[in-house]
Structure formats: C-alpha cells, structure tokens
Amino acid sequence: MKKKLVGLIGILTLITILSACSNYKFKPDIEYEVEDFTAMNHRGEEVSLEQLKGKPWLAMFIFTNCTTICQPMTFNMTTIQEELEKRGVEDYNIVGFSVDPANDTPEVLSEYLSHYTLADESKWNLLTNYDQKWIEQFALNSFKSLVKMPKEGDQVIHGSTFYLVDEKGTAVKSYTGYSDSADGVPYETIAIDMETLIKERLDK
Template identity: 60%
Template sequence: MKKKSILLVLVLALSSILAACGGYKFEPTLNLEVQDFTVTNQKNEQVRLDDLKGKPWLAMFIFTNCTTICPPMTFNMTEVQQALQDEGLEDYQIVAFSVDPEVDKPEVLTNYLNTYNVVDDSKWQLLTGYQQKFIEQFARKSFNSLVKNDPNSDQVIHMSNYYLVNADGTVVKDYDGATNVPVETIVGDMKALIKESK
C-alpha cells in the first residue's frame, strides 16, 4: 500500500512538472468574424480590416466625452500595454472604436490619447469616420457587443469589455476592461497568439 502511495505522489509530481514545461495553453472562448471596414484613425489615416490582419489585436469601444467607464478602460489598457512591453511583446495592436463618431474627430482622439501615459502610441488605432448607426451594427455583428445612444443625455451606452482578435480577424476571447482586468491572462493569451501568427 505504501509503495502505491509513493508511486501516486511521483506520478502526480511528474505530471505537474510536464504541464509546467508545456507552457501556457491558449483557450479561445469566442469565434466571431470581424466584419470588413474602412475607417479613419487619430492620425487622419485610412484604416481597413486588412491593415490589422497578420498580427493579433486588442479591441475596445470608448468615446472621449464618456463620464463613466471609458477613462478607467483606457487607463487599464495602458497598464496592459506596459505589461506587454515588459514581456518584450511587439507584434500586436490596440484598437479603440469610438462609439460617438460625430464628436470624436481624429484630432479629438489624438488629444484624448495624449492625456494618458502610453508607452508606445504607434501601436494604438483610435478609430472614427463612420455613422452612429454603423458602429451600433458593427459592434453587435462583429463583437456581439452593445452600443446604443442614450436618448436622455450626450452619453453612449456600451460594454466595458476588451476583445482579443487573432491575426486572421476573428474575435477569440473577451475580458473585463473596467474593474477586474486579468492583465496576466491577457499577456499570456497575446503571447500565444503572436507565436501562433508567425
């Protein structure tokens, strides 16, 4: 009996060592194809879905006049980017779709980003240059995400998730972007997708 117990302990120890050696395993939880788009970024440059393909990216929905979740979401994304940089990860982008495109012109988005401590703004695409109706439908079809004008204020109702998009333009995972941001998980997932895309 004692030999069996020792053998069991050894087998369990060996399997945990092998699991550790195997490294991080990425597990997708979503499979949503991002719809094609041609929009404008904060530098007044045209951006298409094809321009983002080839590298994984993190997406979010924000707007500059937001008085609730957008400031913490944007700040948290700067923290995620710092963690990505600390890991030496380079082949990714951060994409923020404005849900208030009438107000969020390119220069407004540039000024907004400048208010945050961003380690590398060349990786950020803050997107606008479309109709409100477009972003509401695009968010629903591509990210299964709610975007809706609040009829009683100048605010826009939207979700506070971050979305991980693979190099092929498929949404594969989402995370809380406002409060309990799983930074380590995002970094691990991004590292796995970057490796996968090479």
C-alpha cells in the same frame, strides 16, 4: 537536513511553475468574425480590417465625452501594453472604436489619448469617421456588444469588454476591461494570451 528538504521543495515547485508556463496553450472562448471596415484613426490615417490582418489586436469601445468607464478602460489598456512591453511582445495593435463618432474627430481622439502615458503610441488606433448607425450595427454583428445612443443625453450606452482578435480578424477571447476591484482586470492574462497567440502563429 530540514533546510535542504525545504530548498529542494522550493526548486521543484519553481520547476513545476516554469513548466506549466512553457506548456500554456491558447484556448479561444469565443469565435466572432469581425466585419470588414475602413475607418480613420486619431492620427488621421486610414485603417481597415485588411490592414490589421497579419497581427493580433486588442479591441475596445469608448468615447471621449464618457463620464464613467471609458477613462479607466483606456488606462487599463495602457497597463496591458506595459505588460506586453515587459514580455518583449511587439507584433500587435490596439484598436479603440469610438461609439460617438459625430463628436470624436481624429483631433479630439488625439487630444484624448495625449493624456495617457503610452509604452508605444504607434500600436494605438482610436477609430472614427463612420456614422452612429454603423458603429451600433458593427459592434453587435462583430463583437455581440451593445452600443446605443440614448434619445436624451450624450452618454452612449456601451460595454466595458476588451476583445482579443487574432491575425485573421476573428475575435477569440473576451475580458473584463473595467472593474471596481483592483484585481478585476486580468492584465497579465491578456498579455500572456497575446504572447502565446503570436508564438503559436509563428510556430505554425
């Protein structure tokens, strides 16, 4: 009798969890309208905000000469993509804005990205081909994020946040993109939010 009761409790718990997952509703926590832009990706292709519209995308700010957080952030983004692939999510993009465009040519960005194992490279766009003043202003206006080239040295000051941008070009959620803690970056949450955002758009 006790075994049957334990089994029944287990089944009810599983049903509750599955029900909660199916009823999950995407809730924006920010609303930043991304300014219009046209840039060049690591494949030498032109990428604009208008081209990205229609699908949600994940955004981050990095640069290839970074000696601290950029490599871990890029690796964390590859982990998020793996989560998306496991869930069968396909209609999305990943956009990395270089905060050091003078050095990060498309060729340099392509070489940088080649050191990572990507579930689907075609979803990635590491962007450059704009000037330093522009990216500093763009980051502030579009994502409320600080980007600043220091007067001395080559280590650009920038944030470690990942942003979820909806299909209309509005940043709707922000997440920790780098953490010293192993469980500090919410990989699964980001994947679920992306998946839910896409499903809700298709259901409209």
